[in-house]
Amino acid sequence: MTPPIPVTGLTRAELTDLVTGWGEKPFRARQLWSWLHVKLARDWAAMSDLARPFRARLMASCAPLRPAIRAHQVSADGTEKWLLGLADGQVIETVYIPEDARGTLCVSSQAGCSLNCPFCHTGRQGFARNLTSAEIVEQVLLARGELLLRARRVTNVVLMGMGEPLYNYDAVARAVHILMDDAGLAIGSRKITLSTAGVVPRLDAVGRELGVNLAISLHAAREEVRNRLVPLNRKYGLGDLRAALLNYPLKSGRRVTWEYVLLDGVNDRLDDARAFGAYLQGIPSKINLIPFNPWPGTAFRPSSPEVILRFQEALHRQGFVTVIRDSRGADIAAACGQLKGQLPGARPRSAGAEAPASGDSTP
Numbered sequence: 001m002t003p004p005i006p007v008t009g010l011t012r013a014e015l016t017d018l019v020t021g022w023g024e025k026p027f028r029a030r031q032l033w034s035w036l037h038v039k040l041a042r043d044w045a046a047m048s049d050l051a052r053p054f055r056a057r058l059m060a061s062c063a064p065l066r067p068a069i070r071a072h073q074v075s076a077d078g079t080e081k082w083l084l085g086l087a088d089g090q091v092i093e094t095v096y097i098p099e100d101a102r103g104t105l106c107v108s109s110q111a112g113c114s115l116n117c118p119f120c121h122t123g124r125q126g127f128a129r130n131l132t133s134a135e136i137v138e139q140v141l142l143a144r145g146e147l148l149l150r151a152r153r154v155t156n157v158v159l160m161g162m163g164e165p166l167y168n169y170d171a172v173a174r175a176v177h178i179l180m181d182d183a184g185l186a187i188g189s190r191k192i193t194l195s196t197a198g199v200v201p202r203l204d205a206v207g208r209e210l211g212v213n214l215a216i217s218l219h220a221a222r223e224e225v226r227n228r229l230v231p232l233n234r235k236y237g238l239g240d241l242r243a244a245l246l247n248y249p250l251k252s253g254r255r256v257t258w259e260y261v262l263l264d265g266v267n268d269r270l271d272d273a274r275a276f277g278a279y280l281q282g283i284p285s286k287i288n289l290i291p292f293n294p295w296p297g298t299a300f301r302p303s304s305p306e307v308i309l310r311f312q313e314a315l316h317r318q319g320f321v322t323v324i325r326d327s328r329g330a331d332i333a334a335a336c337g338q339l340k341g342q343l344p345g346a347r348p349r350s351a352g353a354e355a356p357a358s359g360d361s362t363p
């Protein structure tokens with residue numbers, strides 16, 4: 001049996017090829033594209049100006065247009081989180097973060113993650129599979145549609161949810177092109193950020209082929225600390241990462257964003273801040289310091305507000321724009337992987353792997 005076609009994951013050109021290949025006129029493809037990406041239709045029945053036989057063919061040949069909503073939570077601060085069930089039973093998370101002038105949607109690129117960063121709740125739950133481009137795009141379509149009903153907007157998209165996007169590059173790249181299409185969702189390249197733990201061989205493609213903003217989850221600028229916090233560092237070390245970023249095709253006026261989760265006694269000393277600043281020399285940068293949002297079972301602790309401020313000040317003194325990110329949605333477990341971890345039957349990948357290494361001294 002032919003598998004159902006994931007139409008939401010087709011570019012406009014591919015959708016046109018599909019529809020004209022069925023003997024339909026090209027304008028039918030334009031109508032269908034508009035129903036999918038402008039009018040945000042959730043089912044075929046809504047597509048009232050499509051001829052019945054065409055709609056019947058779509059219904060018979062194509063995959064459903066949305067994942068199932070397994071859970072939806074709204075935080076007191078307005079952050080919203082969806083737990084989405086995919087066709088094969090996998091579950092992923094999508095989080096909406098409203099701010100004054102914008103609304104940012106954090107989408108997942110994989111079901112789980114293979115990188116096993118010990119402070120990350122998603123990493124602790126293991127890796128299931130890559131998402132398809134349709135499954136990535138549908139997170140945006142679903143959230144945009146749901147939020148429109150409450151007069152809220154998705155203006156920005158960050159690929160910062162579950163998974164390492166550069167280990168699913170082809171599907172992510174296709175999804176990004178669909179999100180950016182001017183005749184569809186039209187989310188500009190400046191409004192999309194791809195966050196990676198540092199898959200060095202793929203970085204150049206992000207700049208050259210996608211042109212979106214780049215964020216690096218650094219979390220430590222000392223090799224031995226990063227080896228523990230981001231195990232990918234053992235494959236692509238700090239030196240390789242820095243060399244790639246010194247040569248990164250950054251668009252004019254843009255900067256690389258550095259994400260740094262502050263963990264009490266692990267990576268929050270003044271020495272760490274100095275090493276961080278030295279590491280960034282020569283790379284146009286802005287820094288997001290992220291207070292750790294503890295999850296049940298973790299042995300990591302958040303740095304105190306005083307330590308976080310001191311760390312920020314040390315980076316300011318070295319000349320870096322440094323923002324302390326608000327902890328959003330704490331009451332709905334909005335940190336990546338937390339809601340999925342609350343599902344009945346969710347299990348961590350192994351016991352005891354999350355403890356911070358001994359020997360790290362407090363600042």
Ligand code: SF4
Pocket residue numbers: 113114115116117120121122123124161162163164197217336
């Ligand atoms: S921090 Fe990112 S790369 Fe590391 S395990 Fe979590 S989702 Fe994966």
